[in-house]
Amino acid sequence: MLDWFDVHGRHDLPWQHPRTPYRVWLSEIMLQQTQVRVVVPYFERFVASLPSVAALAAAPLDAVLGLWSGLGYYARARNLHAAARACVGLHGGDLPRDFDALLALPGIGRSTAGAILAQAWGDRFAILDGNVRRVLARYHGVEGWPGQPAVQKRLWEFAQQHLPASRLADYTQAQMDLGATVCTRHAPACSACPLRPGCEAHAQGRTAELPTPKPTRALPTREAVLLLMRDAEGRMLLQRRPPAGVWAQLWSLPEAADEEAARAWFEGHVDGDYAQAEALDPVAHVFSHYRLTMHPRRWRAVASAAAVRDNEDLRWVPRDALAALGIPAPVRTLVQAQFESEQEQET
Template identity: 70%
Template sequence: MSASYAARLLAWFDVHGRHDLPWQHPRTPYRVWLSEIMLQQTQVRVVIPYFERFVAALPDVRALAAAPRDDVLALWSGLGYYARARNLQAAAQACVERHDGELPRDFDALLALPGIGRSTAAAILSQAWGDRFAILDGNVKRVLARHHGVAGWPGLPKVEKTLWAIADTLLPQTRMADYTQAQMDFGATLCTRHAPACLLCPVNDDCVAFAQGRVEELPTPKPTKTLPEREATVLLLEDRDGRVLLHRRPATGVWAALWSLPQGEDADAALAWLDAHAPNMIDAGDRDTPHRLQTVHHGFTHYRLQLHPLYWAGLAPRRAVRDNDDLRWVARDELATLGIPAPIRTLLLSPRVALED
């Protein structure tokens, strides 16, 4: 009889796993938690530099809880899915209020914190303290669906329940931190979504998908649907010193609380915003003849967005205008200090190439 699933996976991990990730040294609850949140929807190679900058600036729960919101969003800027950063800080503040500034070593208490679901709570407990909890992230769902021949899209409650039950039965008695990391590494580097290396797999001798030639069809893909298209117009106003006017987004919704460009559903709505605000910001003569810039395309989970920039250069802001909480002129070298959506940051840092009118 072959060794247990966990034993074979751990033996593979000892030779081929990732042992030098920054959150493993030291593997504190805070660092594990931060890495798990960053790794949601984002690959390890992308996360590493963000993680290192984040912990250098905010090394523990109390520092994160006390940090200005703009600092947290600036450190996150470029990672996307900004609700993760807002929930991260809200959870840190809850830990200060309820748990003496530490992450609780309790599953239900972790689950009660913003942004922490069942798998993330389990990953924190198993990696930070070695507690015996199963995880079920996207990599693990794929591996278990193949290994046990579980059909159906893993996002369906019935299928997910089956996979959780399987994950619980496979847990080893020891080395939980290594086992948790091994599962993630195995799915990310060997049992990949496309072209998995089945001949090198340490658990292929009892893999249902491998035996039945179903590796490519499992896990069952999510039913496809055409994403709707949306459009908006953004206003890029630049003064004679090269500063740009930024507008803070509302506290809820897309890009919540980030600094962006003034925006309207269409050109008329965007220009109406300018008409309402310009008398206090720029001379009337400066408002004529904007340049149209190249459309910016950006994909969200549920729709695709086309941003049409209108650009004014060489504006002379009125001296009476002062920055407030929601509107400010920002120099190019200050952009890195603010949380700005990735497509807007790309637009701001790109050469201004006007389209022909």
């Protein structure tokens, strides 16, 4: 693995230069369920604005979510911010070089803690992210979905057994690189794999079957009505979402479960006519646990927005302020499209 990594591994990732505990931690959180090519620009922008644990802890959550906006899985950003504050309060503003202390921080599980210790300090800890699970399941011919506790326990045992005596940072990166570039989920490049001679899945012609996929089920569907409202200055009304649930604490458009609830919200906040709303094309978005269809309703300009004033949960936002807020990607796209459409009409 290390010989292969020296020739074929990734050596120029931004979090490797310099490879500090903070940069390793941030990259590991961003890389959860997200590909490297997507993460790189977000990582560079994030560390340029918040270059240390202390800077992250001192930043308002809105600023953190704004930097994260578009990367998805926003609980990662909220946990990152909470963990940074815990580091300031409990560990002198640094990430602790202790497995149990890392594991106690929000958003850090066993694999992430191991990755931080191995890559930042060269300590001898195993990891078991998605790429490594796939490599180990194929190499050892492990049956069963890796999310099952018994299967996961076996994979952790193998991960620990394979740890080298030195070069832990390189070995950790090598495992991730092999899974991402060679032992891929679909059409793995077995001819280029350094583990092929001992791989059970390759020997048995079962690379397409292993690891065992997660049992599938049909995703439930939900509907929502979004309210796009502009004031006399052309600003868009955004509402902060609740502290728990989907898109927690992000800024989004006012939302209601159905048309009746949307009308009630409008009439309770705005001196205008709900019937003047223009129905825009539905917007579909798929979460890990359900499918959401959003039905936008637009008013070119509300007659009077006096009843809606800026507060902690409602804010009139001009176009040039959108980038600083954490806004769900599909909602940001919808809002920006409305600004651009109306600007074109004005010109």
